[in-house]
Amino acid sequence: MPYHDMREFLARLEQVGQLKKVKASVDKDWEISTVMRKCIFDNPKESRPALLFEKIKGYSSTVAVGALLTRTKYAIALETDEKDLVTPWLNALRNPMPPKLVSSGPCKENVLKGRDARLSLFPIPTWTPGKDGGPYISAGCVVTKDPDTGARNVGTYRFMVRSDYECGVLITPAQHIGIHYTKHERRGAPMEVAVAIGPDPSVCLAAVAGVPYGVDEYGVAGGLRGQPLELVKCETVDLEVPAAAEIVIEGEIPPHERVEEGPFGEFTGFMGPKGQRPAFKVKAITYRNNPIYHGYISQMPPSESSNIRGIAMEAAAHQCMVDNGVPGVKNIHVTEAGGAWFHYIVAIEASYPGHARQVIQVLQGAKPNYCKFVTVVDSDVDIFDPFQVEWAVTTRVQPDRDIFVVSDCPGFPLDPSQHPDRRFYSSKMGIDATKGFDFEYPEISLPDKSYFEKAEKRWPEYGI
Ligand code: MN
Numbered sequence: 409m410p411y412h413d414m415r416e417f418l419a420r421l422e423q424v425g426q427l428k429k430v431k432a433s434v435d436k437d438w439e440i441s442t443v444m445r446k447c448i449f450d451n452p453k454e455s456r457p458a459l460l461f462e463k464i465k466g467y468s469s470t471v472a473v474g475a476l477l478t479r480t481k482y483a484i485a486l487e488t489d490e491k492d493l494v495t496p497w498l499n500a501l502r503n504p505m506p507p508k509l510v511s512s513g514p515c516k517e518n519v520l521k522g523r524d525a526r527l528s529l530f531p532i533p534t535w536t537p538g539k540d541g542g543p544y545i546s547a548g549c550v551v552t553k554d555p556d557t558g559a560r561n562v563g564t565y566r567f568m569v570r571s572d573y574e575c576g577v578l579i580t581p582a583q584h585i586g587i588h589y590t591k592h593e594r595r596g597a598p599m600e601v602a603v604a605i606g607p608d609p610s611v612c613l614a615a616v617a618g619v620p621y622g623v624d625e626y627g628v629a630g631g632l633r634g635q636p637l638e639l640v641k642c643e644t645v646d647l648e649v650p651a652a653a654e655i656v657i658e659g660e661i662p663p664h665e666r667v668e669e670g671p672f673g674e675f676t677g678f679m680g681p682k683g684q685r686p687a688f689k690v691k692a693i694t695y696r697n698n699p700i701y702h703g704y705i706s707q708m709p710p711s712e713s714s715n716i717r718g719i720a721m722e723a724a725a726h727q728c729m730v731d732n733g734v735p736g737v738k739n740i741h742v743t744e745a746g747g748a749w750f751h752y753i754v755a756i757e758a759s760y761p762g763h764a765r766q767v768i769q770v771l772q773g774a775k776p777n778y779c780k781f782v783t784v785v786d787s788d789v790d791i792f793d794p795f796q797v798e799w800a801v802t803t804r805v806q807p808d809r810d811i812f813v814v815s816d817c818p819g820f821p822l823d824p825s826q827h828p829d830r831r832f833y834s835s836k837m838g839i840d841a842t843k844g845f846d847f848e849y850p851e852i853s854l855p856d857k858s859y860f861e862k863a864e865k866r867w868p869e870y871g872i
Contacts, residue, residue, distance in 0.1 A: 410633035413652035438537035497723030505630030513651025536673030562625035576669025606654030606702035617720035718748030768838035
């Protein structure tokens with residue numbers, strides 16, 4: 409049975425030892441992110457806990473962070489095996505389940521409108537203390553509509569709290585919300601916006617997945633959870649939000665108005681610059697009794713945002729290989745150290761000369777903002793183990809033969825290595841670390857499997 413809401417999911421995480429409760433009273437503007445960050449650095453990858461801060465100085469709400477920090481938690485969110493997170497994703501992309509509109513839901517337990525709807529009622533954390541421009545809503549599922557077609561988009565975008573009634577929002581033109589905003593601006597019309605915080609986890613995962621434009625993320629969430637998502641209508645805007653969301657902020661972004669937004673510690677591991685950006689004006693806030701404020705720890709990888717994005721990107725890349733008829737792809741890993749953005753590693757069953765290069769060119773062509781680096785290895789290499797990948801790269805690559813660089817491709821403007829005057833261009837590199845077809849490689853310098861099996865049988869006798 410899918411989770412009904414974020415609370416059920418958090419309870420499940422606690423039950424299986426994946427969530428810890430912090431009882432001490434903490435400051436939302438430095439302590440939440442610092443304590444979470446220390447948990448990331450101090451614990452081995454899969455034992456990094458989610459945290460539920462029960463007491464926030466000056467607030468009555470609790471704060472949940474790190475609920476989707478690791479592959480283990482991601483698998484719990486999808487109620488699946490963490491060894492295969494791609495199959496449920498491919499199913500959801502191919503078989504989305506349209507959401508169901510219901511008349512009311514828990515998110516309507518409290519309704520505040522006009523001047524009563526104040527952002528400072530909730531403990532919205534500052535994530536990079538001393539460097540961010542303000543507190544940020546980091547895990548909002550942001551709902552907007554295409555004014556021409558009515559097609560809905562749900563995405564996660566950074567919202568900097570500027571006052572009780574206003575946020576600055578980073579919107580770039582190619583993002584789905586950016587396409588909607590450009591259309592609204594051309595008409596001189598405000599864009600209605602709803603920000604759902606703490607819906608059931610499938611919505612969070614769908615919102616960061618970068619599904620194609622026009623695909624309803626609520627439908628994908630339904631596909632992920634195996635049951636249609638329940639939605640309710642907003643109070644002051646013509647939009648729908650998950651009925652069981654913890655907090656919903658309604659409002660609009662007027663055309664042609666810009667306010668200062670940023671800086672913000674970004675997923676690249678560097679500060680993203682401040683700038684003049686669109687302004688979100690709050691009109692209403694609805695929330696559950698005893699709301700749990702849900703945030704992502706983003707910033708320097710490893711992070712929650714890189715974990716959730718990477719897994720969805722891997723699924724999208726698999727789909728891209730299928731769509732383009734590229735055979736033999738065994739596994740794809742979008743590395744977390746590369747911000748789950750810049751470096752794709754692909755394992756293939758190489759079947760013909762040039763196969764690895766085809767994989768690189770298709771990926772870099774189809775995913776032009778991502779894939780600054782694509783490394784292709786043979787399927788004997790575990791692409792989730794950086795040690796094995798480096799072994800393959802160092803022993804199966806002749807740099808002048810197997811590495812190629814292409815200049816002036818589309819880039820991603822938050823990549824700090826780009827010259828500030830050329831933020832939208834990037835060069836790209838492909839590494840063919842497969843053995844290829846030109847000559848035979850020597851045998852691997854390990855005993856054959858049969859020796860290991862014999863030793864395994866006698867294992868108790870060794871007394872090790
Ligand atoms: Mn979208």
